[in-house]
Amino acid sequence: xxxxxxxxxxxxxxxxxxxxxxxxxxxxxxxxxxxxxxxxxxxxxxxxxxxxxxxxxxxxxxxxxxxxxxxxxxxxxxxxxxxxxxxxxxxxxxxxxxxxxxxxxxxxxxxxxxxxxxxxxxxxxxxxxxxxxxxxxxxxxxxxxxxxxxxxxxxxxxxxxxxxxxxxxxxxxxxxxxxxxxxxxxxxxxxxxxxxxxxxxxxxxxxxxxxxxxxxxxxxxxxxxxxxxxxxxxxxxxxxxxxxxxxxxxxxxxxxxxxxxxxxxxxxxxxxxxxxxxxxxxxxxxxxxxxxxxxxxxxxxxxxxxxxxxxxxxxxxxxxxxxxxxxxxxxxxxxxxxxxxxxxxxxxxxxxxxxxxxxxxxxxxxxxxxxxxxxxxxxxxxxxx
Numbered sequence: 001x002x003x004x005x006x007x008x009x010x011x012x013x014x015x016x017x018x019x020x021x022x023x024x025x026x027x028x029x030x031x032x033x034x035x036x037x038x039x040x041x042x043x044x045x046x047x048x049x050x051x052x053x054x055x056x057x058x059x060x061x062x063x064x065x066x067x068x069x070x071x072x073x074x075x076x077x078x079x080x081x082x083x084x085x086x087x088x089x090x091x092x093x094x095x096x097x098x099x100x101x102x103x104x105x106x107x108x109x110x111x112x113x114x115x116x117x118x119x120x121x122x123x124x125x126x127x128x129x130x131x132x133x134x135x136x137x138x139x140x141x142x143x144x145x146x147x148x149x150x151x152x153x154x155x156x157x158x159x160x161x162x163x164x165x166x167x168x169x170x171x172x173x174x175x176x177x178x179x180x181x182x183x184x185x186x187x188x189x190x191x192x193x194x195x196x197x198x199x200x201x202x203x204x205x206x207x208x209x210x211x212x213x214x215x216x217x218x219x220x221x222x223x224x225x226x227x228x229x230x231x232x233x234x235x236x237x238x239x240x241x242x243x244x245x246x247x248x249x250x251x252x253x254x255x256x257x258x259x260x261x262x263x264x265x266x267x268x269x270x271x272x273x274x275x276x277x278x279x280x281x282x283x284x285x286x287x288x289x290x291x292x293x294x295x296x297x298x299x300x301x302x303x304x305x306x307x308x309x310x311x312x313x314x315x316x317x318x319x320x321x322x323x324x325x326x327x328x329x330x331x332x333x334x335x336x337x338x339x340x341x342x343x344x345x346x347x348x349x350x351x352x353x354x355x356x357x358x359x360x361x362x363x364x365x366x367x368x369x370x371x372x373x374x375x376x377x378x379x380x381x382x383x384x385x
Contacts, residue, residue, distance in 0.1 A: 001194075002187050002252075008245045011059050015235050015253055016195055018052045020228025021045040022165065023261065027226065031269055032278055035385075037217060041224055046140070049230060050080060050133035053237075060238040083130030087137035090120040094138075095145045109149040110156035113142050146357075165229070172232055172254075175239070180251040188255035196260060200225045216275040223271050226264055227257045298324075298356045303367060307347035310374040311367070317341040318375040325355035325363040 004012065024045040028038050054076050094116040103109060117139040124134035139157075147153065201222040208218060235253040238246040272278035305311050316327055316339055330339050331350040345351075355363040369377035369384030377384070 001190055004245070004249075007059060007243065008249055011056065011238055011243070011249060012191065012252065013199075014052060014055045014059065015231050015249075016191075016227065016256065018048040018227075018230050018234070019045040019225050020230045022161075023226040023228035023265065024224070027224075027265055027268055031272060033220075033272055034277065037220065037224075037277065040221060046136055047133075050083065050130045050136065051076065052234060053132055054079060054130065056234050056237050060241040060243050079128070079130045080133055081129075082127060083124045083133035084137055086124040086127070086129060087120045087134035088141060090116055090123060090134070091138040091141035091145070094142060095147065098147050106149045106152060109147070110153040113147065113153050114157065114160065116142060168229055168233065172229065175236060175250070176254055177247070177251065180247065181255055184248070184252045184255045185259075188252055188259060191252065192256045192260045195256070196223070196225070196264070216277055220272060220275055220277055223264065224268060227261060229257075231257055298354055299360050301351075301353040301355060301360070301363070303351040303353060305345060305347055305349045305351070305371070309347055309371045310377075311345050311371045312347040314345050314370060314375050315341070316343050316345070319366065319370060321353075321366055322355070322359035322362050324359045325353060328352050328354050 002009075002012075019041070021042075024041050028041065058072065094113070098109065098112060101112075103112065117135050120138035121131035121135040124131040143154070143157070201218070204218050204222045204225075208221070213221075231253050232250075235246075235250045239250050243249075269278070319327075321327075327339055329336055329352040330343065330345075331352075332346065332348070353363065353367075365384035367384070369382045372384070373380045373382040
């Protein structure tokens with residue numbers, strides 16, 4: 001349809017295949033949808049970079065001594081599996097060490113965690129496997145592990161992520177040629193329409209067979225495939241390899257990403273409401289931060305109650321928190337006070353909760369459950385998972 005040769009056509013499809021994690025996460029934080037759908041979209045955006053970069057490099061290479069067609073699939077399988085193994089082993093060793101190490105300063109823990117993630121990438125590339133897969137799985141495991149100074153590590157990682165995104169968009173701005181973009185608007189609309197209305201729905205339908213995904217959920221998953229900077233970055237690979245027609249490919253991908261991100265992202269909430277898969281009355285997830293209280297072997301949880309949370313109007317004794325968890329302070333309208341058993345919670349409150357290590361997860365689950373379905377959450381089968 002666009003008059004591309006076979007290599008550029010495959011490159012266009014491959015480069016546009018991955019969804020962008022930053023775009024997906026930013027939308028899901030503000031869109032109340034079932035956790036299963038959110039998990040599918042998050043997992044897709046996290047895992048799809050590793051196989052895509054392998055295919056893009058394979059299609060962009062001009063080396064006549066590259067792997068034969070019969071070796072491509074086994075080679076990709078090896079790179080992904082070996083990269084996943086390296087990432088998980090690195091994370092396991094890092095978790096084991098960080099839980100037992102006594103570093104001289106708390107600021108060294110975020111650096112150690114970041115070093116492990118970057119180190120897993122390097123270790124994977126040394127054995128000719130997928131560094132993308134290793135780095136992602138290593139960071140995923142470290143980010144969900146119970147490590148010392150976890151809030152500081154998370155804040156450090158978010159700062160590095162923002163810095164990386166700023167650098168990324170500066171690089172894309174330097175590479176893009178504004179004069180090449182207008183000519184690709186019509187081809188971009190054609191290719192983007194096929195991608196959004198044909199290719200994406202077919203792939204979602206094929207990928208979810210046998211998993212009990214309803215028709216409405218498939219429609220939403222088809223529309224929620226947001227592209228962001230990742231496809232544009234992948235389009236720079238054939239550009240750097242000197243593939244004929246790569247300039248046009250880059251401009252085409254650039255326009256597709258910009259236009260369809262602006263079209264799809266704002267329409268996701270109304271689409272979710274129209275399909276009746278959004279939970280408008282359900283509060284967003286509670287914002288919970290934790291600081292370790294080493295001597296007590298406990299954590300200090302900071303819980304922010306959303307304005308639309310079902311926690312509003314609930315008295316503290318009705319929360320039925322575990323015996324080793326207690327709400328010690330409430331910050332409301334800029335003032336703090338020590339609550340009693342009959343203190344009524346309100347939207348916008350910030351709670352300080354002390355919970356021992358063995359009941360912390362149960363405490364978080366109970367608070368999330370009440371936030372979603374109220375004090376009778378257990379009767380509705382809501383467990384806060």
